Amino acid sequence: MKKKIQLTLNGKKTILEAPAHRLLLDLLRDEIGLTGTKEGCGTGDCGACTVFLNGKPVNSCLILSGELDGAELVTIEGLKIGPELHPIQKAFIQDGGAQCGYCTPGMLMMAKALLDENPNPTEEEIRFALSGNLCRCTGYAKIIQAVQDAAKEIRQAARR
Amino acid sequence: MKRPEPLEIYQPTSVNEACQIIKQSGPGGHFLAGGTDLVIAIKEKGWVPRYVVDLKRIPSLSEILTNSDGSLVLGALTTMREIEISPLIRDRYPFLAQSAAEVGSIQIRHRATIGGNMANATPSADVAPALIALDAKAKISGENSERIVALEKFFVGPGKTVMKPDEILTALIIPPHPATLRGEYIKFSPREMMDLAYVGVAVALAMDERKKVKHVRIALGAVAPIPMRARKAEAIVLDQILSEEIAEQAGGEAAKECSPISDVRSSADYRREMVRVNTKRALLNAASEHWRPTSWVERRDRRY
Numbered sequence: 001m002k003k004k005i006q007l008t009l010n011g012k013k014t015i016l017e018a019p020a021h022r023l024l025l026d027l028l029r030d031e032i033g034l035t036g037t038k039e040g041c042g043t044g045d046c047g048a049c050t051v052f053l054n055g056k057p058v059n060s061c062l063i064l065s066g067e068l069d070g071a072e073l074v075t076i077e078g079l080k081i082g083p084e085l086h087p088i089q090k091a092f093i094q095d096g097g098a099q100c101g102y103c104t105p106g107m108l109m110m111a112k113a114l115l116d117e118n119p120n121p122t123e124e125e126i127r128f129a130l131s132g133n134l135c136r137c138t139g140y141a142k143i144i145q146a147v148q149d150a151a152k153e154i155r156q157a158a159r160r
Numbered sequence: 161m162k163r164p165e166p167l168e169i170y171q172p173t174s175v176n177e178a179c180q181i182i183k184q185s186g187p188g189g190h191f192l193a194g195g196t197d198l199v200i201a202i203k204e205k206g207w208v209p210r211y212v213v214d215l216k217r218i219p220s221l222s223e224i225l226t227n228s229d230g231s232l233v234l235g236a237l238t239t240m241r242e243i244e245i246s247p248l249i250r251d252r253y254p255f256l257a258q259s260a261a262e263v264g265s266i267q268i269r270h271r272a273t274i275g276g277n278m279a280n281a282t283p284s285a286d287v288a289p290a291l292i293a294l295d296a297k298a299k300i301s302g303e304n305s306e307r308i309v310a311l312e313k314f315f316v317g318p319g320k321t322v323m324k325p326d327e328i329l330t331a332l333i334i335p336p337h338p339a340t341l342r343g344e345y346i347k348f349s350p351r352e353m354m355d356l357a358y359v360g361v362a363v364a365l366a367m368d369e370r371k372k373v374k375h376v377r378i379a380l381g382a383v384a385p386i387p388m389r390a391r392k393a394e395a396i397v398l399d400q401i402l403s404e405e406i407a408e409q410a411g412g413e414a415a416k417e418c419s420p421i422s423d424v425r426s427s428a429d430y431r432r433e434m435v436r437v438n439t440k441r442a443l444l445n446a447a448s449e450h451w452r453p454t455s456w457v458e459r460r461d462r463r464y
Contacts, residue, residue, distance in 0.1 A: 003169070020169040023199075042161025043200050044268050045354060056241075056270040061161070062199040063271070066169030067192070067214055113266070124457045131353035132265020 005069050010078030020066030025049045027065050028075060036076035036105050040134065047133030050106040051075045057113040059132075076105035079112060087157065088112055088150040097146030099137035106133050111147045119155055123148070164202045168211035173218060175328055179303035181213050182326045191215055191328060193237055193276035196268050221275070221330060224248065230336030233299075236275020236329050241266065243274060243287070253334070254452050255343040255362060258459060259290035262347040265354060275329045278314065281321050282356075284382035288315070289362035290345045291332060292379035292387055299331040308333070315386035340366045341375070344446040346438045346463050350425055357382045358426045359434045361414075363442040371401050371447075378410070378439060383418040383431050390414035393439060402447040404440075411440035438463075 002017045009032070018027050028034045028051070037060055040048035044059040051060045052074035079086045088111050091097065098104040107130065114121055114129040121129070126147045135143060169192075170185075172178040182189055188210035192198055201207045215221060215237060222237040224246060232252070234243070243249055243260035250257045263269055263277070263286050277285050278298065291311050298314040300307050300323055311332065314321050323329065343364035347357045360381030368374050376397045378390040393414035400406045420431035445451060445462055453459040 019166060021164040021167045023163065026163070039161070042203060044196055044264065047265060047267060050267055053270075057267050058270050059196075059265075059267045062195050064164065064169065064192075064195065064199065064212075066167075066171075066212075067195070067216065069171075110266070124455065128353075128456050129266060132267050 003066055003069070005065060007068060007070075008072040010074055018065040020064060022065040024051070024053075024060040024063040024065060024068065024073075027068075028060065028073075034075050034077050038102055038105055040102065040106075045132075045134070046103070047106040047110060047130075048103050050109040050133070052109065052113070057110055076109060079108060086112070087153040088115070088147070091146040091150035091153060092143070095142050095146040095149055097139065097143045099135075099139045103133060103135045103137075107135070107143055111150065114147070115151055115154060119151060119158075121147070121151060162203045162206075164199070165208050167209055170211065170213045171217045172213060172215075175218060175220075175301045175330060176303055178213050178215060178218065178328060179301070179326050183303065185211055187325075189213060191279070193273040193279075194239065194271035196264070196272040197276060197280045197282075215328065232334040234274055234332045234334070236279075236331055237273045238275075239270055240264075240272045240274065240277070240287070241269035244269060252337075253290075253294060253341075253343065253364075255345040255364070255446075256287065256290045256294065256334075258453065259286045259345040259347070259360070259362065261456065262286040262345070262349075262357075262360075274332055278311070278332065279321060279323065279329045281315050281317070281319050281386070283318050283385060283387065284356045284360065285387065286345070286347055286357060286360055286381065288387035289360050289379035289381040290343075291334070292389060293343060293362040293364040293377040294334045294337065295377065297333045297335070298329055299333055300327050301330040302327045312387075312389060317385045337364075338366050338375075342366070342446050342451045344442040344451065344462075346442045346445070348434050348438050348463065352460060356425065359383055359420075359431055359438055360387075361435065361438045361442045363439075363446045365397070365402075365443075365446055367402075367447065373397050373400055373402055373447075378414060378443070380414065380418055380435060380439075383420040383435055385419075388418065390417045390439065392417050397443065402443060404444065407440040407443040407447075410443060411436040411438075414439040 038048040040046035190209040192212040366375040393410040415436035
C-alpha cells in the first residue's frame with residue numbers, strides 16, 4: 001500500500017508517495033533518482049548505503065519507507081556546500097582515497113559524521129568510526145589519510 | 161539481495177494502541193524497533209510479515225531515566241549508540257556502554273535498540289551479559305497490563321522469550337547499585353569489529369576496603385541457548401580477595417557451567433576454553449585499579 005511521506009531531503013521539503021515496504025535505499029535510487037548512495041551487501045555490514053537520517057549516519061538498506069514520515073535525510077548528493085565540493089570530498093580526490101569508488105559515498109558520509117563530532121580524530125578513532133565501511137579494493141591507508149587531511153583543512157578553515 | 165514483500169505499516173503513539181493493533185490484525189505481524197534484525201530477517205531468512213507495528217512513534221519508549229531510588233530505566237527504544245555514549249551510563253556502568261559499543265557498526269548502533277536486541281533473544285547479544293551482570297529486569301507491557309521479569313528469566317531459548325505475541329518489552333530496569341560497583345565486558349570474536357562473539361563475558365563486582373569481593377555477578381553470552389549466569393564461578397569468587405589463582409579457578413568453573421555449540425565461528429571445545437580464559441581476564445580487569453578503559457584501543461588490548 002502506498003503511503004504519503006513528507007521529508008526534508010538534502011535541505012528541500014519533499015512530499016512523495018511510496019509503498020511502505022520500499023527500502024530507503026531503493027526509494028532514493030529508483031524513485032527519487034539519487035543514485036550516489038550504493039548498495040553493497042544489503043545487510044548492514046558494508047556501509048556503502050550510508051545516509052544521514054535525522055542527523056545520524058545509518059544504513060539505508062535496512063530502513064523501510066513506511067518508517068520515514070517527517071524524517072530529515074541527507075545523502076551523498078547533499079554533502080557539497082553549494083557548488084563547492086566538501087573538504088572531505090576534496091581530500092579523498094587529492095589523496096587517492098578512492099579506487100573503484102563504490103564504497104566512497106559511504107566512506108564520505110561516515111567521515112562527515114565523525115568530523116562533525118570530533119574535528120581532530122586520531123588514526124585509531126578514524127579506524128573505529130569507519131569500521132562499518134568496507135573497501136574491497138582495500139585502500140584503507142589512503143582513506144584514513146584523506147580523513148586526516150580533511151580534518152586538518154576543516155580545522156584551518158574554521159580559524160581563517 | 162532480496163527485497164521486502166508489500167506490507168502494511170502501523171505507527172501507534174501509545175503502547176496500548178500498539179497492543180490493540182496486534183490483537184485486531186492477528187497473526188503475521190511483527191513489532192518493529194530499529195529494524196536491524198527484522199529487515200535482515202526479511203531479506204535473508206525469508207520472513208514475510210503481513211504487517212509491522214513500528215514502535216518508534218511512542219515517545220515514552222526512548223528515554224533514559226533515573227528513579228529516586230537510584231535505579232536506571234532504559235526505554236526499550238534506546239539505541240545502542242545512545243547507550244554507548246551516554247555520559248550517565250559511561251560514568252556508572254562503563255562496561256554496559258562498552259558492551260553496546262561492541263554491536264555492529266556506528267550506523268547499525270544508531271538504529272539498533274536495546275529492547276529489540278533483547279526481544280530477539282540472540283544468544284550472542286553483547287548487551288545481554290552486561291545487563292544480567294547488573295541484575296537488570298525486563299518491563300513487559302500488554303494492553304492495560306504490566307509485568308516485570310528478571311532479564312535472566314526473560315530468555316527461554318534462541319529467539320524465544322517469555323513474552324506473548326501481543327506483549328511489548330517497554331524498558332530495561334537496572335536496580336540501584338553501590339557506587340563502588342565495577343565491572344568489565346569482554347567480547348571475544350573472530351574480528352575486532354562487525355562480527356558476533358565467540359564468547360562474551362560480563363563481570364560486575366564490589367569489594368570492601370580490604371579488597372574482599374562482597375558482591376559478584378558473572379554472565380556469559382554465546383555459550384548456551386540463552387545468556388546465562390555462571391553461579392558456581394561466582395561462588396568461588398565471593399568473599400575472597402581476587403587473586404590470579406581465584407580468578408583462574410572461577411574461569412575453570414564457568415567453562416564447566418556453560419554449554420556451547422560448534423558452529424561456523426568456532427568449536428564448542430574452543431568456546432569452552434575461551435570462557436575459561438576470558439572469565440579469568442574479565443574478573444582480573446574488573447578488580448584492577450585501571451578498570452575503566454578510556455579508548456577502544458585500550459579496551460581491545462585488555463582482551464588479550
